[in-house]
Amino acid sequence: MKRLMTATAMVLASATLAAAEGELQLYNWGNYTSQEMLDKFEKETGIKVTVTDYDSNDVALAKVEAGGSGFDLVVPSANYVPIWVEKGLIVPLDDSKLPNKGNIAPEWKDVPWDPGRAYTIPWQWGSTGIAVNTKVYGGDINTSAVFLDVPPELVGKINVVPEMNDIVSLATMYVGGKPCSEDPEVMKKARDVLLAAKPNWISMDYGATERLSNGDWAASVNWNGSTMRVRLATNGDVKYGYPKEGYPLFMDSVALLKDAQHVEEAYKFLDFIMQPENAALISNFARYANGISGSEKFMDPEMTAAPEVMIPEEFKAAGTFLPTCTGKALDYITAIWTELQK
Template sequence: KAGKMGQYDVAVPGDYMVKIMGDEGLLDNFAPEDLPNFGNIAPQWLDVPFDPGRHSSIPYQWGSTAFSVNRDVYKDDIGSLGIIFNPPAELQGKINVLDSQGEVLTLGSIYLGIPQCTQDREQLKALNEMLVNAKTHWASFGSDTAKDVLVSGDAAAGMIYNGFSSKARAEGANVEYAFPKEGYVVWMDNVVLLKDAPNRDNALKFMNFLLDPENAAAVTNYAAYSAGVTGVEPFLDDEIRNSPENNPPADQKGFFIEACDEETQKLYDAVWTNLKK
């Protein structure tokens, strides 16, 4: 909403924001035949909860949010979100956490096994208490610095985006990215067609361009995440194609962050405000 409708053609919102923007009437629809490369969208990213059937968005890049651990500091099992929320002695006071309400509260809910967007007061109380206790073992909140503190050694573990973890490894940090048994956050950036786009035809051409496998691979090679497009593999750099951060185990489950209704969101805002005070 930064500008008036009719000023911009496309935007690149995250998954849950696509639904919010659609509900607020900010998006235009297109037909599959408007995009000759529409069939390149990977099947698992076609019928997504935030835009079923892909009528106003296309996948751009997707990734996950979990945590990474410096294996020089901690050598035991890292298969649980307890590493962040009930950390072992070796990591206490050495953990960076993303400064992101959605990801912190969602990962906390996954750890406790409670639903997102719950209004159950006991569940919210448990989430609040767990996070407040966990915070006593954290060193910092930081999203933009999540990679840098692992590379510098200022943090021995950290909640992190998978692409940041991959880049930390490339910069020499002996870190391992975890896909915890309880689950992890999956996110997807999308390109949307805005309502009243002044250059609608060119916007569709641009979106179609991004669905070409070679073009999608170029973005992926730079960003170190994953494309939601089939046929990219021949164009990927080897380190991206084989990156452990980009290849989650088949038996591990990722969860999109859900968009809560306004009243429920206020409850989560209170939990976050209490955690950050």
């Protein structure tokens, strides 16, 4: 009888240990994941999610490509998804394990960077523009001249986020070109305007949400959701500009890594964040729109009218989703970025 009880206790202990070992490794952009959402997921599933941050698409790609990252899920931007697919770093999703996939909004179900959503599901989407403390600078903020022809009030007070394609594309559009241009004259102009502007920047850093909020910086090339958070923290002093010369749109999506160690946990997480109320938790934290139908009714009321989230009609035409640059275009962009980092 004692032996039977011991065996039973061992089975129960093993079951408890297995539950405790349920975990998931998420590799995501910094300050971009709702802790409230993670806590809810853990409470419902028993799976503990560990989030590791990165500050650019290139950093994330290089880290995973080097091998042995230990991550299960990653959140690349739209123009990088084809690169992850081509390199074999992410795998097609098994839709039979994703009953909530039908919640993806119609406009995001079949996208150029991932036809039929074979590899990814939406996380959040938005734009890259200019965040400016209007107490410091009262001029036009709807132009890339704010960081490329820096006004005197912002010299030494403006940051540029370290996202290669966003920054080079903003400069390319500013000089009259299009993203992924292979025109050497256009790209030389983009290079020259960036190098001329750099001495007037204070930094090239990811932490705009915190450092604009506390007044360390007066302006930054920044993403819209981050800027909304800053506006709320500064009582409206920081506003978001949409460069009239052209600005990038993006969608970040979640993908399953080929060498993921916690595949079943990953599928549970992917399905969980496609529930409208859970997608809303992600948006309410980071302040970006998501791609899940029905999530709007669970969002904070200010999200539905925020000028950083709902693009004003007059600026819609200037926004464009960046293509995946290849060939000469990628060579030009990489060379410009390398020189800019010196």
